Amino acid sequence: MAIVYIPALMRGLTGGAEKVTVPGSSLRQVIHNLEAVYPGMQARLLQGDDLSPALSVAVDGEVVRLGLLAPVGEQSEVHFLPAMSGG
Amino acid sequence: MANKVLVRQEFKVVGTRPIRHDGTDKVTGRALYGGDFSLPGMLYGKVLRSPHAHARILSIDTSAAEALPGVRGVVTAKDLPRPEEGIADVGEGAVNLRFLSDNILASNKALYKGHAVAAVAAVDAHTAEAALALIKVDYQVLPAVVNVREAMKEGAPILHESLRTDAQGQKGTTPTNIASRIQFAKGTLEQGFAQADVVVEREFETATVHQGYIEPHNATGLWSSDGQVTIWCSTQGAFTVRDLVSQILRYPVSKIKVVPMEIGGGFGGKTVVYLEPLAALLSRKTGKPVKLVMTRTEVFEGTGPTPAASMKVKMGATREGKLTAAEASFAFEAGAYPGSAVGAGCMCAFAPYDIEHGKIDGYDVVVNKPKAAAYRAPGATQTGFAVESVVDELAEKLGLDPIAFRMKNSAREGTRRIDGPIFGVIGALDCLEAARASDHWSSRLEGPNRGRGVASGFWFNIGLQSSCTISVNADGTVNLVEGSADIGGTRASIAMQAAEVLCLRAEEVKPTVADTDSIGYTQVTGGSRTTFATGWAAYEAAHDVLRQMKERVAKIWEANPADVTYEEGVFGVKGDPKMQMAFRELAGKLNHTGGPIVGRATVDPKGQGGAFATHIADVEVDPETGKVKVLRYTTVQDAGKAVHPSYVEGQMQGGAVQGIGWALNEEYFMTPGGTMANTSFLDYRMPTTLDLPMIETVIVEVANPGHPFGVRGVGEVPIVPPPAALANAIRRAVGVRMTRLPMSPGAILKEMGTV
Amino acid sequence: MATKHHVVTRVNGEEVEFLCEARHSLLEALRETLGLTGTKEGCLDGNCGACTVTLDGRLMDSCLVLAVEAHGREIQTIEGVASPQGLHPVQQAFLEEAALQCGICTPGFIVSAKALLEREPNPTEERIRWWLAGNLCRCTGYDKIVRAVVDAAARMAEVKG
Ligand code: FES
Ligand code: FES
DSSP states (O other): OEEEEOOGGGGGGGTTOSEEEEOOSBHHHHHHHHHHHSTTHHHHHEETTEEOTTEEEEETTEEOSSGGGOBOOTTOEEEEEEOOOOO | OOEEEEOSSOOSSTTOOOOOTTHHHHHTTOSOBGGGOOOTTOEEEEEEEOSSSSEEEEEEEOHHHHHSTTEEEEEEGGGSOOTTTTOSOOSHHHHHHHHHHHHHSOSSEEOSTTOEEEEEEESSHHHHHHHHTTOEEEEEEOOOOOSHHHHHSTTOOOSOTTOOOEETTEEOSSOOSEEEEEEEEESOHHHHHHHOSEEEEEEEEEOOEEOOOSSOOEEEEEEOTTSOEEEEEOOSOHHHHHHHHHHHHTOOGGGEEEEEOBOSOOTTTTSSOSSHHHHHHHHHHHSSOEEEEOOHHHHHHHSOEEOOEEEEEEEEEOTTSOEEEEEEEEEEEEESSSOOSHHHHHHHHTTTBOOSEEEEEEEEEEOSSOOOOOOSSTTHHHHHHHHHHHHHHHHHHHTOOHHHHHHHTBOOTTOBOTTSOBOOSOOHHHHHHHHHTSHHHHSOOOSTTEEEEEEEEEEOOOOOOEEEEEEEOTTSOEEEEEOOOOSSSHHHHHHHHHHHHHTOOGGGEEEEEOOTTTSOOOOOSOTTOIIIIIHHHHHHHHHHHHHHHHHHHHHHHTOOGGGEEEETTEEEETTEEEEEEEHHHHHHHGGGTTOOOEEEEEEOOOOOOOEEEEEEEEEEEOTTTOOEEEEEEEEEEEOSSOSSHHHHHHHHHHHHHHHHHHHHTOOOOBOTTSOBSOOSTTTSOOOOGGGOOOEEEEEEOOOOTTSTTOOOOOSSGGGSSHHHHHHHHHHHHHSOOOOBSSOOHHHHHHHHTOO | OOOEEEEEEEETTEEEEEEEETTOBHHHIIIIISOOTTSOOSOSSSSSOTTEEEETTEEEEGGGSBGGGGTTOEEEOGGGTSBTTBOOHHHHHHHHTTOOSSOSSHHHHHHHHHHHHHHOSSOOHHHHHHHGGGSOOSSSOSHHHHHHHHHHHHHHHHHHO
């Protein structure tokens, strides 16, 4: 089960929980399973069939570059962070 | 006055200081920058800009301008495709495209003074300029709002009627200037503050500042009769220009070629487009190549500065000096369209520390100023100024040494940040240790009105896509082609990584930065990614060359490729020491043993590893004038591995000096109506040789496990610590705590109560 | 079309002639008319030094000089600093000290520094900083530029013996 950290302003959807565990071996599955337990999550994270361009995702501390295809391990931590660019 | 490198791992080429490959062209004036480019029959373009900070455009009459002899074409927003049309996604995507397009040429409203409303192409620049005066624009002037706090207030003038606050995916219901709201929270804040013996809470402000690259924006466009578009320009990312022009003009990327010319500085400001779509449009209209170059005033008024910020930070610590809680609220000016770097600013703010309970709020707010662009570690300098000032005050209140206090609370491998993720291998503590061990820290600073300050900073660095090809020449050298604009010696730092793999000298790898038709997709030179990611692509491409060379040797020797070795530039076969062939010898045989060898690689790496820095500043404040003199300055930074230490030092020194300018002098002076009053380098005062001492450097090398040579990005983090380091030094020098940037002489005198 | 003026001048030791309008700056004539784009444009109002040249041996911001003023004078630009024998010691020092990053300010700094060292072969750091205060560099923080000028002075002293 992946440990998903819920962005602070979305914790209303999880009854205030900072992190929740859901199954899934890819980010797509994780978000899908998150939606099943906490309806409304998907609409906040996705835009169309993709991750919202405002977001990036870190799995185990590394920002992943595969979007929804990103593999998620059994014990992985998943974080939704603002998308970043640099100077 | 030392520059030190604390080397932990040695290589043959990586870590040495060869002369950069493009150096001779640049010291002889031969290198061609965007502004130096020209084509036969070329026209010159100029841009008409709004004189108002906020106005509805009722009509534009270009007829008199078009009638002026020498004028060949005029374009307005009408010549741009309407973003709403023909786009499947009419939601967020269309809105963003509308914003993107409106920033190139305003359609119904001008949102800042300097906002482009029309562009002219004429036989020469003077004629084009004369034509601008003949364009009649009927404006309905609207009240402007040029300050983040004002813009957030109930009843403030609204820039975009359709804008609703996005709170991490949830939309507000009423028109607003707050484009988005973001929050990070970890632990239980109340509990954290309850554990604290000392709490410091302060408000801070920073002014709008500009990246200040010396080369103004430029672009030359050619829209050929066959529909092929070519754009020559100075940009941090040729592929980004291609993507943006394609989106704005609704034109396929395959028909757009962007040729990156040499670039005279960017610092984040040249990761976006301004003139490029105009050059293409004007060329389409006139059938001729068209070149546009901005004036300095246009650069200040019409291109991305960095956001001004209004910030509040509260931190608590125990008597023993352990940080227990941190809370912050950061509101950033995005300029005319949403998209400041407030998110990154929030995430970097407390990153140097291990704090159990924290909460950070961020607001992205539109105001009537040019749309903000990235500027070196975007967002982190503003928030770092606030946080590092409070950290310093806590240390002072607790009677602790500022470096010891930081060390006690330093983030390290395994620390969970307030934004959630856990740090991997980082050099935060190593930088603090090196700062404490530096000559500077152990030297004595004596005399009245003098003080020493210290501050740390963090920047994530980014990875992203890069491509590289390497072809072997018959004389045993190689040509390397890559797509990263070289703003500060990256041809060298990339070539050196290939040279290391191939056992060649740096000079034997000849790098070329190619156009978008000639190399695979490569992201911007920005985010401190180029030496990391494009260097990695070069490393992989070099390995691809070696693999093919080994196969060739095996073929020539009729050996098993798996048995072929390569050491010190010589191929051999396991178990047969007599068989030897130098790289150079094999290179000479390629064409008649199976054909040329070209290695290639593309990468999209993660694992860029964050960068930390700690700076020490000695200042003397003149109590009569309030002027701050920087007496001595040392930058300590974790580079992972410094590929070319001279250029790493250069990044550290240059970044620090930009931070010093931001801290002490630089500022957009805005009139209440929204006009920038200081649009020349005379009045927008960037540091000169006279304002500075030598900038000492200590490079720390905590290898990044995510890179073959341990490289971390170096370009951005050095701008983060200076404002707080100087504020902390000023505090010790004259007893005042400066909470607003710039800390100009007048501001300091005011704080000291002398005026 | 505005009336054009005929200007005869010497650029980097060679006689050249060109036509220009009264409003054209020397910078514009060098870059646009003569194709000498080594002299750079950063501000057009005398505040960055990217356009530095010498006019009869005196340092000038060429954006502040009218093209017609060049008539009968002697101009030196970055293109004239190196010789067929190789780079000038100032150029060599800039390369070896890594005194350039983007390089847009470099021609101006080299022309300025060379002028200094021709007058004062052994300037102090402070003197170098005074002399170069009219040249802006946004990339380097000046440290390596100042070092390069010190280094160039030493190289030039060596050449002289
Ligand atoms: S262009 Fe002449 S001083 Fe800046
Ligand atoms: S090297 Fe870029 S401005 Fe000096």
